[in-house]
Amino acid sequence: MAVIQVERKPLTFAERTYVPQIIAGLVTTWKHLVRRKDTLQYPEQRPAIPPGYRGVPTLVRDPNGREKCVSCQLCEFVCPPKAIRITPGEIPLDAPHAHVERAPQAFDIDMLRCIYCGMCQEVCPEEAIFLQQQYSMSGYTREEFVNNKARLYELGGTLPDQHFKWDKKKSAEERGNEH
Amino acid sequence: MIDFYLHLHPLVQGTLKGLAVICVIFPIAGVCSMAERKVSAWIQGRPGPNRAIVPWAAWIPFIGPFLQKLGVFHVMADGGKMLFKEDSLPGHVNKFYFVLAPIIAMMPALTTVTAVPFGAYLDEAGRVVPIALANVDIGLIAVFAVASLGVYSVILAGWASNSKYPFLGGVRASAQLISYELSMTLSVIPLFLWVNEPGREGTMGFARVVELQSNPGFWGGAWFVFVMPISAFIFMTALFAETNRQPFDMPESEADLVGGFHTEYGAFKWGLFFVAEYSHMLIGSGVFTLLFLGGWNPLPWIPLATLVDWLGVTSPILVGLLSIVIFVTKVLALIFFFMWIRWTVPRFRYDQVMEIGWKKLLPLSLLNLVAYAIGIAVIQS
Numbered sequence: 183m184a185v186i187q188v189e190r191k192p193l194t195f196a197e198r199t200y201v202p203q204i205i206a207g208l209v210t211t212w213k214h215l216v217r218r219k220d221t222l223q224y225p226e227q228r229p230a231i232p233p234g235y236r237g238v239p240t241l242v243r244d245p246n247g248r249e250k251c252v253s254c255q256l257c258e259f260v261c262p263p264k265a266i267r268i269t270p271g272e273i274p275l276d277a278p279h280a281h282v283e284r285a286p287q288a289f290d291i292d293m294l295r296c297i298y299c300g301m302c303q304e305v306c307p308e309e310a311i312f313l314q315q316q317y318s319m320s321g322y323t324r325e326e327f328v329n330n331k332a333r334l335y336e337l338g339g340t341l342p343d344q345h346f347k348w349d350k351k352k353s354a355e356e357r358g359n360e361h
Numbered sequence: 362m363i364d365f366y367l368h369l370h371p372l373v374q375g376t377l378k379g380l381a382v383i384c385v386i387f388p389i390a391g392v393c394s395m396a397e398r399k400v401s402a403w404i405q406g407r408p409g410p411n412r413a414i415v416p417w418a419a420w421i422p423f424i425g426p427f428l429q430k431l432g433v434f435h436v437m438a439d440g441g442k443m444l445f446k447e448d449s450l451p452g453h454v455n456k457f458y459f460v461l462a463p464i465i466a467m468m469p470a471l472t473t474v475t476a477v478p479f480g481a482y483l484d485e486a487g488r489v490v491p492i493a494l495a496n497v498d499i500g501l502i503a504v505f506a507v508a509s510l511g512v513y514s515v516i517l518a519g520w521a522s523n524s525k526y527p528f529l530g531g532v533r534a535s536a537q538l539i540s541y542e543l544s545m546t547l548s549v550i551p552l553f554l555w556v557n558e559p560g561r562e563g564t565m566g567f568a569r570v571v572e573l574q575s576n577p578g579f580w581g582g583a584w585f586v587f588v589m590p591i592s593a594f595i596f597m598t599a600l601f602a603e604t605n606r607q608p609f610d611m612p613e614s615e616a617d618l619v620g621g622f623h624t625e626y627g628a629f630k631w632g633l634f635f636v637a638e639y640s641h642m643l644i645g646s647g648v649f650t651l652l653f654l655g656g657w658n659p660l661p662w663i664p665l666a667t668l669v670d671w672l673g674v675t676s677p678i679l680v681g682l683l684s685i686v687i688f689v690t691k692v693l694a695l696i697f698f699f700m701w702i703r704w705t706v707p708r709f710r711y712d713q714v715m716e717i718g719w720k721k722l723l724p725l726s727l728l729n730l731v732a733y734a735i736g737i738a739v740i741q742s
Contacts, residue, residue, distance in 0.1 A: 199721075207705040211404045215701075220406040 240338030530621030575664030
């Protein structure tokens with residue numbers, strides 16, 4: 183690296199009195215004083231969350247209201263801080279989505295452990311778990327920070343689905359699996 | 362009512378007047394601490410404290426929320442907190458002087474106001490009579506003499522705290538005060554040379570200074586800030602140093618001295634230091650307004666008597682109130698200027714403070730004095 187010698191000019195008389203600099207500073211601060219404020223009034227006003235934001239992990243339903251998770255437990259295995267705990271369960275035979283066969287019986291995410299890495303979302307073959315836009319978790323007890331299945335679906339809601347994988351599978355089955 | 366008051370013993374009258382003035386200064390000093398928070402917030406692009414509200418105010422439409430946004434109720438919250446939190450007394454301090462220091466801080470701050478006139482009314486003959494607790498001829502000297510006692514509280518607090526940072530703060534305060542007191546006094550001498558023209562009874566009072574700024578004509582009505590800008594500049598700079606305001610707040614200097622002289626203080630004792638600082642600022646701004654900004658005259662070249670003539674107000678009480686409003690407006694504008702400077706200019710280094718004081722302001726004020734003395738001698742002889 184070449185050494186660049188910076189020429190240090192001696193201060194002019196005006197600069198040594200500080201006065202022009204102080205006046206320039208006063209003008210700057212005055213502009214800030216009358217300008218629109220930068221801050222949001224937080225609980226009432228919320229910041230706009232950009233798409234792709236990794237907030238609290240949630241479970242989602244497909245547009246038909248079917249829970250997408252099939253309790254394959256990949257997210258549980260991949261989760262670095264072991265925040266996810268799944269109890270697999272079966273779908274009863276008389277249910278409308280019986281052909282999916284499996285759904286979680288219990289699905290707990292411990293938000294005191296979660297590191298918001300998004301690996302669960304990345305690994306999910308069913309696109310059932312998403313890190314959505316909720317960024318603020320608060321509670322009074324440790325138990326409140328464990329999101330159970332009901333809470334996860336409540337937070338997640340319904341997201342649009344491009345594939346309808348299981349519906350296609352069912353209709354193909356009904357047509358006798360031609361090909 | 363007025364007759365009853367006028368028949369009271371002069372001592373009782375004086376006490377009542379004094380209490381009335383303190384009852385105005387103390388809340389203003391409290392509100393100034395709020396204003397400081399708001400101004401700093403606005404300059405930093407924040408809205409500032411705007412949450413606290415008392416229930417009865419929330420019922421008033423528009424005004425209630427407006428006051429809430431201005432942070433008015435935070436003054437009460439701050440004051441209440443200051444009063445009721447635990448007033449701790451560290452074990453290693455000299456307890457007597459530790460408690461004495463904030464009390465001493467308040468005394469000069471509230472004593473100087475006696476000599477400062479804060480308004481005027483017109484008597485039957487149409488003469489302007491200043492309103493003051495004591496309209497004495499030694500006015501400015503009294504203010505200077507008592508105001509500089511304020512530094513004793515800082516030194517005492519620093520020493521009694523028995524801890525190195527407060528001690529350093531105290532030492533700095535004393536050195537700084539001595540350095541700037543000189544230029545401050547020298548800067549107003551030309552003004553009083555001009556005021557005490559030959560053949561008149563000598564005075565150091567403020568009334569005469571304001572009177573000279575309310576005469577007809579171009580030079581008669583010009584405020585002294587236009588006639589003696591260098592004096593005004595030096596006085597203003599020294600005022601910043603005297604009141605320990607940024608960029609001269611060496612004694613506090615929270616970056617290098619923790620909290621300076623009040624590091625060991627908390628709760629109400631700390632609050633007293635704060636109120637004393639703002640009271641000093643109020644008195645200092647008042648003195649600056651009287652000396653250089655025309656006192657109770659509304660605008661340059663428009664004296665109070667002319668304004669009263671235009672408005673057609675004759676009652677002395679109304680005129681007095683009007684003049685007090687004008688005066689207090691100017692003082693508050695100056696306080697805002699103090700705050701504006703505080704959030705604009707970074708703190709000088711200690712050696713810079715000394716250099717500015719001794720090598721720049723002092724020679725400048727001496728030169729200014731000599732130049733104006735010659736000029737005044739030529740004009741008045």
